[in-house]
Amino acid sequence: MGEYVDHEVSDDPLHVLRHSTAHLLAAAVTELYPDVKYGIGPPVQDGFYYDFAFSSPIAESDLPAIESRMRRIVHEDRPFVQETLTRAEAIDQFRKRGQDYKLELINDKVEGDEVSVYHTGDFLDLCRGPHVASTRDLKAFKLLRLAGAYWRGDEKQPQLTRIYGTSWPAPKDLEEHLKFLEEAEKRDHKRIGKDLKLFMVDERVGAGLPLWLPAGATVRRELERFIVDEELARGYLHVRTPDVARLDLYRQSGHAQLYGENMYPPMKFEDGEELELRPVNCPHHIVIYQSDLRSYRDLPMRIAEIGNNWRYERSGTLIGLNRVRAFALNDAHIFCTPEQLMDEVKGAIELALYFSEVLGIEDWSYRLSSRDNVKEKWLGTEEQWERAQAALADALKAMGQSFEVGVGEAAFYGPKIDFQVKDVHRREFTNSTVQIDFQLPERFGLEYVAEDGSRKRPVMVHRGAAGSMERVFSYLIERYAGAFPTWLHPVQVVVAPLTDSQHDYA
Ligand SMILES: [Zn+2]
Ligand SMILES: [Zn+2]
Numbered sequence: 351m352g353e354y355v356d357h358e359v360s361d362d363p364l365h366v367l368r369h370s371t372a373h374l375l376a377a378a379v380t381e382l383y384p385d386v387k388y389g390i391g392p393p394v395q396d397g398f399y400y401d402f403a404f405s406s407p408i409a410e411s412d413l414p415a416i417e418s419r420m421r422r423i424v425h426e427d428r429p430f431v432q433e434t435l436t437r438a439e440a441i442d443q444f445r446k447r448g449q450d451y452k453l454e455l456i457n458d459k460v461e462g463d464e465v466s467v468y469h470t471g472d473f474l475d476l477c478r479g480p481h482v483a484s485t486r487d488l489k490a491f492k493l494l495r496l497a498g499a500y501w502r503g504d505e506k507q508p509q510l511t512r513i514y515g516t517s518w519p520a521p522k523d524l525e526e527h528l529k530f531l532e533e534a535e536k537r538d539h540k541r542i543g544k545d546l547k548l549f550m551v552d553e554r555v556g557a558g559l560p561l562w563l564p565a566g567a568t569v570r571r572e573l574e575r576f577i578v579d580e581e582l583a584r585g586y587l588h589v590r591t592p593d594v595a596r597l598d599l600y601r602q603s604g605h606a607q608l609y610g611e612n613m614y615p616p617m618k619f620e621d622g623e624e625l626e627l628r629p630v631n632c633p634h635h636i637v638i639y640q641s642d643l644r645s646y647r648d649l650p651m652r653i654a655e656i657g658n659n660w661r662y663e664r665s666g667t668l669i670g671l672n673r674v675r676a677f678a679l680n681d682a683h684i685f686c687t688p689e690q691l692m693d694e695v696k697g698a699i700e701l702a703l704y705f706s707e708v709l710g711i712e713d714w715s716y717r718l719s720s721r722d723n724v725k726e727k728w729l730g731t732e733e734q735w736e737r738a739q740a741a742l743a744d745a746l747k748a749m750g751q752s753f754e755v756g757v758g759e760a761a762f763y764g765p766k767i768d769f770q771v772k773d774v775h776r777r778e779f780t781n782s783t784v785q786i787d788f789q790l791p792e793r794f795g796l797e798y799v800a801e802d803g804s805r806k807r808p809v810m811v812h813r814g815a816a817g818s819m820e821r822v823f824s825y826l827i828e829r830y831a832g833a834f835p836t837w838l839h840p841v842q843v844v845v846a847p848l849t850d851s852q853h854d855y856a
Contacts, residue, residue: 361480361742362675364519368393370430370482371491373398377428377473378419379513383408389451389501389510391475395776396527397516401499403451404511413493417820420493423471423485430481431469440465443474451501452476490524491517494531498666505664534775539827540670546832548840549671549823558668558675560820565840569826570819574656577680577705577816584701586654586682591634592636593658597624602793606728608762612661621809627660632812635683636794644798649808650686650694656819657681671824672779678819684811691809695767695784696744698813702769702782705816710829711781713772716751718742719759729763729789738786739765761812763789774828781825783819786810 361609372391379386379402391400435443437460444452456465466478470485482488493515502508518524535541543549548566555561562570578588597616600606605613609629616624627741628634635653644651660676666674684694706714720739721728728735744763746753760766766785770778787810790796800806816822826834836839 359586365393366480367482367488367519368517368736370485371488372398373430373468373470373473373475373477373481373516374420374423374488374491375416375493375515376400376402376475377423377470378416380473381423382416382419385448387449387451388454394514397494397514399499399512399514401501401509401510401512408511410496413496413799416513417491417493420488420491424488425486426471427486428471429484430479432479432481433467433469435465435467436778437463437465437817440476444476447474462535488517490519490521491515492524492528510608512837524604525756534828536829537774537831539672539761539824542827542832543670546840548827548832551729556664556675558663558673560671560674566823566839569834569838570823573816573819576708576837578654580704581652581654581682582817584652584697585650586652588654589635589638590629591638591655593660594627595623595633597626599637599658600626600629603630603633603636603790604762604793605629605633608727608729610833614660621676627662629659631655631657631659631679631681632683632790632810633794636790636796636810637773639683639685639796640794642767644685644808646687646798646800646806649798650684650690650856652682652684652694654680654682654779659818671820674820679814680816680819680822682813682815684753684813685791685798685808687798687800687806688809691741691786691811692745692748694811695741695786696749697743698784698811698815699749699767701749702784702813702815706769706782709816709822710835711771711825712829714781715757716746716753717756717768717770717780718746718753719756719761719766719768721760722758724758727762729793734788735765738788738796741786742767754796761785761787763787766812773825779821781814781821783812783814785812787812789812 369392372393376388376391380388385405387403388572389403391398400535437456440456441453444456465476468475468477468479468481471597493513495514497512497514498509498510499512516524516527518527543566546565548569549560549562551557551560582588597606600613613629614627616626618624633654638653639651656678658676658678663673663675668675681713684698686694718739721735746767761769764785764787766783768780769782771781772778790809791807796808797805798808826838
């Protein structure tokens with residue numbers, strides 16, 4: 351149901367209300383800007399948007415006038431009227447109105463000869479509904495902001511103006527939501543980061559490449575010390591490895607083939623060597639594992655590093671510390687026997703829980719991320735995946751934790767447990783992860799000498815316990831609105847001895 355486009359639509363009354371408000375917005379805009387072309391207008395979390403091609407650009411200062419036209423249409427009590435047209439009639443209607451985007455959608459998305467449209471007065475939209483009965487049912491809405499958006503999300507298509515708004519059943523709901531937005535805005539890490547001089551982003555360095563200023567770097571140092579000390583106490587071996595490696599290493603791991611779209615183009619040298627900015631730390635840690643013959647007595651071997659990872663993100667998607675092109679991950683790879691796997695998974699979950707508790711990460715849930723049915727995207731056999739998935743589910747159940755399943759969210763080499771955290775904007779992100787991997791041990795021919803002297807293959811657990819330093823710092827800035835707990839505070843308390851005789855106590 352809903353629009354003839356590829357986004358989620360439903361009969362959920364809030365979705366219906368918000369999508370109806372999007373029609374109302376488009377009706378108001380077409381009255382005020384008769385030559386505007388309209389794209390699509392779906393409901394989104396807490397609101398809606400509609401994309402327009404204006405003949406000359408509009409500004410946020412134009413939104414109040416559009417909103418007041420929307421209110422006028424509400425008072426006119428215009429019904430939402432569904433009509434089924436033939437394809438030829440629909441094409442004729444939208445052609446008359448000069449609505450090229452709708453003509454394109456009819457061409458690409460509508461099957462058969464029947465086309466469902468909705469009227470709101472003179473405004474006509476290509477839509478399958480459902481909608482509210484009348485514009486009068488739209489009682490509590492507000493337009494929020496403008497953004498640029500490519501038609502159908504494609505960079506090669508024209509850039510449209512997206513108007514975002516929010517819509518609620520009653521004025522008191524709207525008021526509460528606006529208050530929530532105001533509070534979240536006050537806590538926004540980009541704003542506080544600037545005010546408290548914690549970090550900066552500069553065009554000359556590049557988008558998505560934040561610079562940590564002295565105060566922010568102090569918090570990060572405290573954070574890293576805390577993480578590394580705790581991991582050392584739990585039997586992890588901390589290492590340091592370089593940010594680049596030969597591209598062949600990522601061919602062997604499968605990243606070059608299956609993760610290539612997130613990687614930077616390799617650096618090619620005259621002698622034919624190709625170096626790659628690493629997207630992950632696993633292959634480096636595997637090479638360390640293989641630097642010596644390992645015995646069952648050496649396992650589990652937990653190799654850890656706060657390692658820099660480089661992932662290509664489009665420049666338009668980069669935001670503060672949340673969407674960046676390089677980040678430092680609190681990463682570890684555990685090499686263990688199949689018999690040790692369950693304890694290692696539990697240990698990794700426990701550590702992530704401990705870090706979350708100490709850092710004050712409160713609003714989160716577990717997601718068990720599995721693969722989907724697109725076979726080319728994943729390595730390994732069905733049996734291996736089922737075994738790994740069952741082990742993760744069993745570990746969570748044994749710890750009395752409940753979880754959701756996220757189909758298609760797995761890593762290409764195995765399923766994982768994701769800690770899904772909600773930030774102050776109620777946006778969800780993955781912080782900690784625990785992944786079981788039978789594939790990389792095979793691709794790299796990993797071995798250990800078993801008790802009976804035979805060579806066996808270890809299992810790998812990839813885990814990120816505290817997440818990336820950038821993402822967790824952003825979370826902490828917003829969580830504490832910049833008023834960090836003492837141990838993380840950018841101005842560390844210094845105990846200064848007054849006289850020599852007091853040295854013993856300092
Ligand atoms: Zn609609
Ligand atoms: Zn890894």
